[in-house]
Amino acid sequence: MSPQPPVRLENLFLHFFDTHFIEEKGLTAKTPQFKKEMRLATRMAVATAQTVYIPAASYFESELCRSLLNELDELIELGVIVLVGSSINVEEYLLERQDVNFYREGSEQYSWYRAQHSLEQLPAYLRRSRSATKDIGEHWRSLVSDDTLSRNLHDASIELPKDLDTRLERIPEELGRLAFIPQHVLEILDLKQAPSLVQARIRDAINEGYFESYVRDLDAGVIVDLRYLSSSFKMPSYGHNLSYTRMSRLLRETNLLAEFNSCHPAALGPISDKVGWQIASQYIANYPVEHHSVVAHAQTTSPPRNLIVMTTTDPSHATKSAPKKILCIAAAKVELDAIRAKFVEMLGVTPKIRYIDSNRQYPAVHMVDPESGAEWFLATLALQGNSDAAGGASLLYHNLNPDLILMVGMCMGMPRRKLEIGTVIIPVEVIGLDHSRLTEDTSQARPHFNDPSNSIQRLARLLDHSERPYPIVADKAVASATVKIEDPEAELIVKIHSSFPDVIAFDMESFGLYRGLPREAQCLWIKGVADNGDPQSETMGGRADKQIAQKLATGNAADFALELSRQWIHATEE
Amino acid sequence: MIKSSSSTLKKRRRRPFPVKRPKAVQRQLVLIGSMSVYTELCSLADFLNSAGIQTVVPEAEQEAVSNFSLNDFEQFKREVSLKHIRQVRHPETWGVLAVNIDRHGIINYIGPNTFAEIAVAFAQSKKIYLLQNIPNAYYDELSAWQAIPLQGQLDMLIQDYLKSTNTPSKQLKLFE
Numbered sequence: 187m188s189p190q191p192p193v194r195l196e197n198l199f200l201h202f203f204d205t206h207f208i209e210e211k212g213l214t215a216k217t218p219q220f221k222k223e224m225r226l227a228t229r230m231a232v233a234t235a236q237t238v239y240i241p242a243a244s245y246f247e248s249e250l251c252r253s254l255l256n257e258l259d260e261l262i263e264l265g266v267i268v269l270v271g272s273s274i275n276v277e278e279y280l281l282e283r284q285d286v287n288f289y290r291e292g293s294e295q296y297s298w299y300r301a302q303h304s305l306e307q308l309p310a311y312l313r314r315s316r317s318a319t320k321d322i323g324e325h326w327r328s329l330v331s332d333d334t335l336s337r338n339l340h341d342a343s344i345e346l347p348k349d350l351d352t353r354l355e356r357i358p359e360e361l362g363r364l365a366f367i368p369q370h371v372l373e374i375l376d377l378k379q380a381p382s383l384v385q386a387r388i389r390d391a392i393n394e395g396y397f398e399s400y401v402r403d404l405d406a407g408v409i410v411d412l413r414y415l416s417s418s419f420k421m422p423s424y425g426h427n428l429s430y431t432r433m434s435r436l437l438r439e440t441n442l443l444a445e446f447n448s449c450h451p452a453a454l455g456p457i458s459d460k461v462g463w464q465i466a467s468q469y470i471a472n473y474p475v476e477h478h479s480v481v482a483h484a485q486t487t488s489p490p491r492n493l494i495v496m497t498t499t500d501p502s503h504a505t506k507s508a509p510k511k512i513l514c515i516a517a518a519k520v521e522l523d524a525i526r527a528k529f530v531e532m533l534g535v536t537p538k539i540r541y542i543d544s545n546r547q548y549p550a551v552h553m554v555d556p557e558s559g560a561e562w563f564l565a566t567l568a569l570q571g572n573s574d575a576a577g578g579a580s581l582l583y584h585n586l587n588p589d590l591i592l593m594v595g596m597c598m599g600m601p602r603r604k605l606e607i608g609t610v611i612i613p614v615e616v617i618g619l620d621h622s623r624l625t626e627d628t629s630q631a632r633p634h635f636n637d638p639s640n641s642i643q644r645l646a647r648l649l650d651h652s653e654r655p656y657p658i659v660a661d662k663a664v665a666s667a668t669v670k671i672e673d674p675e676a677e678l679i680v681k682i683h684s685s686f687p688d689v690i691a692f693d694m695e696s697f698g699l700y701r702g703l704p705r706e707a708q709c710l711w712i713k714g715v716a717d718n719g720d721p722q723s724e725t726m727g728g729r730a731d732k733q734i735a736q737k738l739a740t741g742n743a744a745d746f747a748l749e750l751s752r753q754w755i756h757a758t759e760e
Numbered sequence: 761m762i763k764s765s766s767s768t769l770k771k772r773r774r775r776p777f778p779v780k781r782p783k784a785v786q787r788q789l790v791l792i793g794s795m796s797v798y799t800e801l802c803s804l805a806d807f808l809n810s811a812g813i814q815t816v817v818p819e820a821e822q823e824a825v826s827n828f829s830l831n832d833f834e835q836f837k838r839e840v841s842l843k844h845i846r847q848v849r850h851p852e853t854w855g856v857l858a859v860n861i862d863r864h865g866i867i868n869y870i871g872p873n874t875f876a877e878i879a880v881a882f883a884q885s886k887k888i889y890l891l892q893n894i895p896n897a898y899y900d901e902l903s904a905w906q907a908i909p910l911q912g913q914l915d916m917l918i919q920d921y922l923k924s925t926n927t928p929s930k931q932l933k934l935f936e
Contacts, residue, residue, distance in 0.1 A: 212800075214799040214800075216799075341867060342912070383911065383912040390862065414796050416796055416863055418861065421865075
């Protein structure tokens with residue numbers, strides 16, 4: 187049997203460009219050795235891995251990162267280096283950070299994001315699907331539950347508050363919607379004046395969770411055995427790692443280190459081949475990866491901690507003590523008003539306005555369901571339509587980190603279906619029709635599809651629909667385009683009827699909603715049928731009837747959403 | 761003429777110039793730790809110098825090291841290690857301070873090189889201080905060698921130094 191040719195490592199994540207990581211390195215980061223190691227490690231990564239991931243924030247906020255990557259422009263064009271961020275795309279990522287409230291005016295970050303970046307020269311961009319804040323919270327809980335964090339803090343100082351252990355446990359809840367960053371945690375724990383070692387260990391616990399969120403998301407390994415760039419915590423990994431020390435020794439042994447350091451990026455491959463790099467990387471750089479049981483920041487004799495692995499698709503692992511956060515998105519003002527009125531009526535509570543983010547950019551109507559304990563955050567979008575639904579849902583999701591996302595409101599029933607006003611629709615398929623091709627004599631639709639099936643959608647289908655005082659359809663498709671239909675015989679409607687006979691309703695946001703949220707997010711579109719594509723009435727009475735229908739349709743959808751959330755919470759906490 | 765042996769001896773006992781021994785050479789504290797914590801070593805040394813303690817830090821790594829061949833690199837490592845171990849063993853060395861900051865997820869990390877230097881310090885009856893706490897991996901050894909964990913606070917080290925530098929070193933000097 188002939189030996190298998192060596193394969194490149196799949197994914198490597200470079201943590202050392204992170205600006206906070208560099209900051210914590212203090213004066214070391216200013217030394218030439220630090221920069222040299224960073225440069226060599228990056229070259230090693232691109233010579234070894236199929237894809238090298240770098241946080242988008244590192245790229246835009248660190249001049250050092252940009253200058254080192256600019257040396258590798260040819261590899262950037264090949265897509266070897268990919269930026270990772272939470273926004274939908276790099277344009278959106280930059281726009282979000284150009285907002286004056288995101289970074290303070292005059293700060294370095296503010297200047298960088300306001301600078302004109304040529305988007306063509308940027309590395310490829312990949313949107314993250316996990317929420318870093320949520321992952322840091324999980325990581326924190328695991329360090330608290332096995333006493334690792336408490337042990338490490340007591341090791342750092344003997345003068346710590348007696349109730350520290352209890353307070354550590356409460357941190358994720360006490361933070362609420364504040365960002366999970368060292369500054370906020372130290373404030374809550376009253377440790378802002380604590381010895382620097384105590385503070386450093388708090389920072390490490392958070393940073394470890396932050397980096398773990400990335401590598402877990404990307405199934406990536408990291409560069410280990412670094413000297414100047416080494417972290418005080420054990421760098422989490424979800425892939426094959428690359429040993430900096432051992433690979434640089436390989437280059438020294440073959441007298442190729444100087445050449446590897448200075449060559450043109452295109453020559454990295456041939457040099458690597460000359461020293462048998464890929465073979466070496468298979469044998470000497472692949473450390474066994476401890477998936478889901480990374481022993482972090484522990485004394486060497488400490489027992490391994492049992493990292494609780496929670497994923498958003500598996501809510502059953504969520505802690506019972508934390509109330510569930512439900513984000514309810516209403517596209518139009520009329521829908522928001524109808525949902526708020528329905529919830530006030532059903533929950534018997536007074537709604538309050540709360541900001542869902544620490545920057546106080548996104549206000550929402552806040553209500554608590556006394557039956558399930560869930561916190562509802564009712565928010566609206568700036569505009570109707572799929573693009574705003576995608577962008578808005580994404581922003582709200584990343585700022586709130588909810589357990590459940592529901593878009594509730596009203597939609598149009600497909601005219602030939604003649605659905606009863608107030609019928610609640612749960613889609614099994616969402617077809618987007620915003621993309622079309624216009625030629626001299628024809629207009630050709632280019633449909634795109636979203637699969638809304640997830641755990642909450644399956645639960646919605648399982649519920650006993652006969653208990654509700656309105657019809658529910660949970661096994662048909664919904665079509666979506668940013669077009670207001672006021673003619674049952676409109677060309678688009680006719681086309682949908684003929685090409686997609688399974689479509690039962692039409693709206694302007696469903697496709698954007700599913701497009702803007704990560705695949706594993708628990709989200710569901712629930713809308714009530716408010717009309718069947720009829721034109722706007724010219725009479726006062728006709729308009730009043732329409733408003734009543736809209737209120738009824740949205741109210742029914744809100745009623746179903748509330749019932750569904752209670753069943754979901756009950757099922758997950760069983 | 762051959763001089764008598766007794767007069768030769770007398771002459772030998774007499775010195776042309778009186779030997780001036782340095783009366784009170786300030787005793788030094790040697791900082792030990794890996795190159796990755798070099799800047800921490802230097803800032804600690806600055807702080808201790810300002811408190812009146814003479815310190816010695818390892819030789820900084822030359823920039824050229826990053827391009828050295830394996831032979832040159834190992835030669836360089838040998839020389840630097842030997843030089844620093846000599847400093848640890850030096851009769852005027854009062855003690856060592858190991859900069860054992862957390863690394864690779866191991867709190868109070870002590871690397872193999874640092875541990876070796878601590879062992880040399882112990883063999884030469886030097887005081888041993890650890891910047892942080894005692895790592896579990898070497899607890900028995902370092903506890904037996906009476907290593908003193910400082911938990912990030914240098915006050916104890918400074919007090920000990922000022923108190924004990926009035927007393928002579930336990931280590932015998934070669935020409936005394």
